[in-house]
Amino acid sequence: MSSSWQVDRLVIRSEASRSDMAKTASLDLAATLHQLLAAKDRVSVMFAAAPSQQDTLALLCREKAIDWSRITAFHMDEYIGLEAGHMARFANWLDRYLFSHLPFGAVHRIEPHRFASPEACATDYACRLAAEPLDLVCLGVGINGHLAFNDPPEARFDEKEAVKVVTLAQDCRAQQVEDECFAQLTDVPQRAITVTIPALLAATSMICIVPGALKKEAVTRMLTGPVTEDCPASILRTHNQARLYIDSDSMPDVDRRAA
Template sequence: MTDTHAQPPAPASDRRVDRLRVESYRTRAEMGAASAAAIATELRERLSRQPQVRMIFAAAPSQAETLRGLRDQKGIDWKRVTTFHMDEYIGLPGEAPQRFARWLDDTLFAHLPFGAVHHIVPEPDPAAAAAAYSEKLAEASIDIVCLGIGVNSHIAFNDPPVADFHDPLDVKIVTLDEACRQQQVDDQCFARYDDVPEQALTLTIPRLLRADRLFCVVPGSAKRDAVRRALYGPVATACPASILRQQAHCTLYLDAESDPDADR
């Protein structure tokens, strides 16, 4: 179990890129421990002054270290925490292990006594599910978002062809691009490219950015180019994660493999 009284790992570098804070760690394990500790600190502070906290989680192998670390944090009244997740495939059987709701149940939700867990359930009508989830999200403000960045620089399933920094919707149906679908195979979530669903429901970029606090966790060499473009390329929907540079309420957590500046 994590000793929550111990100091979290110190970053190898801590910098600002435009308004975005970037913390880089020597290893993936240190990155996970540090991000989990920071999220826990934010939770404790918010629960000390408000009756509940509402959180949105990404579901991906890149988030595993952070979420496992969060499970071990002490001094958090999880019964006052309501959770959502940010995307879900359309067309998978309800029992499919690749469903993001199931992955989050196995990795986080089933391990802690959350006050409420709201799954995205696309069946039987994805459009109706998007509208219903939008309404549930809008019932109160979102305090914390825990997100990642895809190899194509997507945020949630807002791939470059469908990303919209001014999207009028909160949740929408999207068609996944080729790079996004291939990442699911490379992450060993699916055996073959053709097994990856073509469509999904996703929270939109404006919906995610309206949260009070964002923690973005991006480990691994496969993400280095996406991080480089997000930090140093144009702020444009061709690189959806580039919008994070304009978010002073977001911290980006990297390891030595994902940080394009780690070798400097």
């Protein structure tokens, strides 16, 4: 059974199953893209790379009525130290599940191996974002409440940089093993490049997709606790056009529908 409610400015939509959630999220995502394309010649969209997004992206790939040639695609984070062809690299994940299936006008990938340093890669990506400001961000939430690779306690709501190099928190790295992206913790890189929270929030619209029991605690914290850097996802409650999609497994422990 589906339901919807609001916490601060954040609109939440809950569905009984993961598949129903993916269908609802993909339909709303497609509708948002149609609206943006009706208002602008070109649209910039940033996508997260994670198993939690896979079902929704698969349905989005069926939307042939969208003029994908007018859409520029970005992604939001990438590991440092993995070889270019590594299956766990987020750019490669998105190539498999999204970028290779749709005729985007342009695709911007974070590719640390092409630069003299990770910092140089971050600076280059920030320049590309500045040239094509984001209209829409499609993202998830980590088990520690992170957005992109902005993990507590290093996440900053007032970060000055649009893209930066970060050290990954232990629980964030453990999630990559739980998601079966890596065989063991020692395989998960310790550093990454990420788009920062202010840069994500600068998008006109945000669609956040968070299924599964592993995310239940994070969703509960983001919806029922304070807006705090200790749970970076809580900042979505301040965005004017943010929507959260969850399933019965990630439904928060404290129901705020009556709030």
